[in-house]
Amino acid sequence: MEILLLITIVIIALAIMNFKDYLYNPHKRPRIENSTFPPDDDEFDRKYDIYATPTKEEKIRNGEYGLIVGILSKLAHVDGRVCELEFELIENTIEDIANQILMQSAMHQREEIIDILHEIFNNTYEDLEELTYSYANFTKGQYKRRLKLVEYMLSLAYADGNLGDSEREVILDVAAFLEIDNGDFNKLYDDFANFYSNQSNSMSVSEAYKILGVEIDDDSEKIKKKYKSLVRENHPDILQHKELDSSIIETHTKKLQDINEAYELIKNHKKIEHERNGEKTS
Structure with a gap:
């Protein structure tokens, strides 16, 4: 029993000595490579700070x-x-x-x-x-x-x-x-x-105005606003579970392409009309 007690005391003493040696000799500690923490960085890299609150x-x-x-x-x-x-x-x-x-x-x-x-x-x-x-x-x-x-x-x-x-x-x-x-x-x-x-690009100018729901005399700002609104109404919402089983081609693509083609056709028509009248185009 006394022998076991003596062995235990020796083990504890050696452990304390090794721990002190570890504390007072930094070169003996495991080194952290520069790839983990960038060198010459004055601020602590929060990416590696497990206690940091994420922004x-x-x-x-x-x-x-x-x-x-x-x-x-x-x-x-x-x-x-x-x-x-x-x-x-x-x-x-x-x-x-x-x-x-x-x-x-x-x-x-x-x-x-x-x-x-x-x-x-x-x-x-x-x-x-x-x-x-x-x-x-x-x-x-x-x-x-x-x-x-x-x-x-x-x-x-x-x-x-x-x-x-x-x-x-x-x-x-x-x-x-x-x-x-x-x-x-x-x-x-x-x-x-x-x-x-x-x-097929067979849409007429009159059809384009009808698809976009604007008039030929409407200004470019109003036409663009209408275009953005229609794209918003017809864009696929991939976050909604009800959209997961529907086909984007069948439910959105055809409408969006018609809207986009109509908008591009109207923009070109407006540009031609402005140039014909000697006006500047933006």
């Missing part, structure tokens, strides 16, 4: 809806241009997301949320794979939501009537990262390709 932007950026905006940003900016219809669709989606965040969180400033979402859209530094895998973690067991996002990306990419190679690659990557079934993806892809290959 509103961080909460949104790292949440499901912020990731959607980040993914859409990658698609919209990959070809270096955003057409007017694509811009309006993205703006409407950002507003839908802001409304969802308002309903599901304690955040109360809608305009502030919209500003944060715009910041995310304009400045997304994570790569597409990281964004998509993070989104996949939020949508485990929600295959229809994943599929709807891919479908919506196709509708955005085709907003200008053409799917570019770089846009196609982004959508293919997202579909792969989200584990979209090949059969489901091919059907979506073929539906959009067939729809746009069969589009």
Whole structure:
């Protein structure tokens, strides 16, 4: 018994000595590589501070809806241009997301949320794979939501009537990262390709004014306001569960393309009329 007690005392003494040695000799501690904390950074990097309270932007950026905006940003900016219809669709989606965040969180400033979402859209530094895998973690067991996002990306990419190679690659990557079934993806892809290959530009100017619901004497500002309103009314809301089973091609794309074609036709008509009358066009 005495021997065991003596051994215990020795072990405790050695432990205390080793602990003191650890405290007073920093070079013997495990070193943190520079890749974890950037060198010469005076402020503590809150990204690695597990006790830091995340900001509103961080909460949104790292949440499901912020990731959607980040993914859409990658698609919209990959070809270096955003057409007017694509811009309006993205703006409407950002507003839908802001409304969802308002309903599901304690955040109360809608305009502030919209500003944060715009910041995310304009400045997304994570790569597409990281964004998509993070989104996949939020949508485990929600295959229809994943599929709807891919479908919506196709509708955005085709907003200008053409799917570019770089846009196609982004959508293919997202579909792969989200584990979209090949059969489901091919059907979506073929539906959009067939729809746009069969589009004919046979609309007359009078039909264009009728579709937009404006008069020939209306000014450009009123016509644009009406265009934005119609796009808003007919854009797909991919956040709503009731939209998950509906086809964007069947319920939204045809209407949006007619609205967009009418608007472009009226803009060209107005420009020709202004030039004919010797007026300046904006």
